[in-house]
Amino acid sequence: MALIKYRNVEIHQQELCVLNDVNLELHKGEFVYLVGKVGSGKTSLLKTFYGELDIAAGEAEVMGYDMLHIKRKHIPQLRRKLGIIFQDFQLLTDRTVYDNLEFVLRATGWKNKGEIKGRIEEVLTLVGMSNKGYKLPNELSGGEQQRIVIARAVLNSPDIILADEPTGNLDVETGRAIAGLLHDISEAGALVVMTTHNLQLLREFPGKVYRCTDHLMTDVTAEYNPAEIDN
Numbered sequence: 001m002a003l004i005k006y007r008n009v010e011i012h013q014q015e016l017c018v019l020n021d022v023n024l025e026l027h028k029g030e031f032v033y034l035v036g037k038v039g040s041g042k043t044s045l046l047k048t049f050y051g052e053l054d055i056a057a058g059e060a061e062v063m064g065y066d067m068l069h070i071k072r073k074h075i076p077q078l079r080r081k082l083g084i085i086f087q088d089f090q091l092l093t094d095r096t097v098y099d100n101l102e103f104v105l106r107a108t109g110w111k112n113k114g115e116i117k118g119r120i121e122e123v124l125t126l127v128g129m130s131n132k133g134y135k136l137p138n139e140l141s142g143g144e145q146q147r148i149v150i151a152r153a154v155l156n157s158p159d160i161i162l163a164d165e166p167t168g169n170l171d172v173e174t175g176r177a178i179a180g181l182l183h184d185i186s187e188a189g190a191l192v193v194m195t196t197h198n199l200q201l202l203r204e205f206p207g208k209v210y211r212c213t214d215h216l217m218t219d220v221t222a223e224y225n226p227a228e229i230d231n
């Protein structure tokens with residue numbers, strides 16, 4: 001069963017039609033890139049997946065929710081099932097890494113102190129930051145902060161991770177490590193969808209590739225096949 005299924009979807013930003021005729025079927029375990037020029041609609045499309053931007057027309061399903069008719073009150077329920085890695089969702093700067101993660105677990109219903117501690121240790125280990133729980137976010141490098149943001153996104157083992165330019169502000173090496181981490185998470189069974197301008201990543205971490213251009217989104221996976229990119 002597809003986790004995200006779009007048919008003939010139209011996406012607007014105010015009066016502007018950003019994308020039309022979007023067709024998608026994305027499943028567990030897939031690693032998916034959204035590429036395209038600045039302003040081509042990648043972020044707008046991601047925002048429709050978690051109910052941040054309304055869909056103007058078509059049929060759209062995310063985790064079984066009908067995104068054209070979803071009630072406002074159901075959007076937080078949907079978001080709890082997603083891991084969102086966006087510039088707008090920064091770490092809280094006034095508390096430690098551990099407290100940032102605990103805050104999310106408590107807000108999503110976790111109560112048992114031992115279980116909370118255990119889960120935080122697990123996700124910090126997953127992102128290679130097991131000894132950084134006591135740090136404040138601004139005591140970490142950009143790449144380390146991004147690892148914590150990923151740890152936060154996977155706390156509740158979501159089936160879908162949405163990442164908007166997760167490697168955007170990072171140097172090449174760190175960006176590659178972050179993409180590798182997300183790729184591992186998809187291999188462990190989650191659907192990961194990320195936007196990027198870094199086409200180099202597509203060769204190193206193969207996945208499905210969709211390009212937004214001229215208000216359309218096209219499957220260009222074959223174009224980015226590692227065997228063909230050298231030519």
Ligand SMILES: Nc1ncnc2c1ncn2[C@@H]1O[C@H](COP(=O)(O)OP(=O)(O)OP(=O)(O)O)[C@@H](O)[C@H]1O
Pocket residue numbers: 013014016018036037038039040041042043044045212
């Ligand atoms: N909040 C908004 N209000 C009005 N128009 C918007 C808003 N956000 C984006 N747009 C417009 O919608 C179009 C698509 O923007 P979007 O952010 O989805 O592009 P993008 O492909 O993610 O670009 P980038 O690579 O710069 O992140 C652009 O023309 C942009 O100006």
